Amino acid sequence: MQWNLPNILTVLRLLAAPGVAVAFLFFGRPLADWFALILFISAAVTDWFDGYLARSWKQESKFGAMLDPIADKAMVIIALLVIVGYSSMSPWLVLPATFIVFREVFVSGLREFLGHEAKLLSVTKLAKWKTTAQMVAIAVLFSQDIFLWHMLGLTQGMDGPTVDGIMSGAISDEVGILWLAQLRDIAGTIGLTLLWIAAALTLITGWDYFRKALPFLRDSA
Template identity: 40%
Template sequence: MTNLPNLLTLSRILAVPLLVFMLWGPTWIGSLLAFVTFCVAGITDYFDGYLARAHGTVSKLGQFLDPIADKIMVAAVIVMLIAERTISGLNVLAGIIILLREIAVSGLREFLAGASVSVPVSRLAKWKTAFQMIALGALILEGAVGNLLPAREVGLVCLWLAAVMTLITGYDYLRVGLKHMT
């Protein structure tokens, strides 16, 4: 529990209430601080896995907590951006697609783990995560910079790209899962 990769993962989980607070009734400073917090959390997501593999400290706890930390953070940010109307109109659909896929894949992974089946993360799923993080980071940043940068446009385009990749990777996981359910 106390190795550095696990502490980095736990720090992402502990950052979520802070992110929610900063995005609640956002001000430019709150959005800027939320953007920095989100970026730091994203960096810890990379380094926790890298350090665990590099130092041979991969743990069951880390393997369990890492995807949960990612999903909690992404879900909380999407909900807050929708609540604050940064994501609005038809763009809410992209956010809902991402949220539903995360819930469905988590349930499917849990079922498959019970059947002793491991589903590796595909390259497309890694790209989906990258676009998702860029989208959410840009949409958070938009609250701090307004129209000075095209943060909103970049964020929404990346959100839709992530949603499309979400549907594809979700289907891939479902296809693999269905083979083990029959």
């Protein structure tokens, strides 16, 4: 195992994955949301840097090639579980998240079964786009709850009719509640749209990997 910078970044990204969930155990909200968002974005940035540096510095290694997809999957799956766990279990969120988790587990199982032939399931350009869409969608969905909690903080001390009046426009919005509500709605729409795009790419690439592995799954006559 080579402890060069690309591999160190990959290890740090793997360690950051559970940190996204642990943040909600030790911090209140919206601090936990901010911590998870910053940690997730920082880890996602290293996903680009470690591969770029490994190629540029000719420091590609078997250890990095093995750990990089594991770190990516851990980041995505754990973050999705956190987002779904703190959501209202909307099917528009749960369904694409389920497709993504199912595909990641399925492809990992295929790679494990194929062993030395797993090189047939090398990462494609479409799979890289899939990972990018997943990470951007997750980051945007984390920001949605940040807007929500800051909005709730501004409404503390207000009675229900006052809040309803501000939201309807009958009462002047002096503290920026409507602005935060609009940002929350925009983040939710963009995040869900990207997540469904990621889910579609996930299923397409998953089927492509299955098709490539199919000859090795048939029993000999």
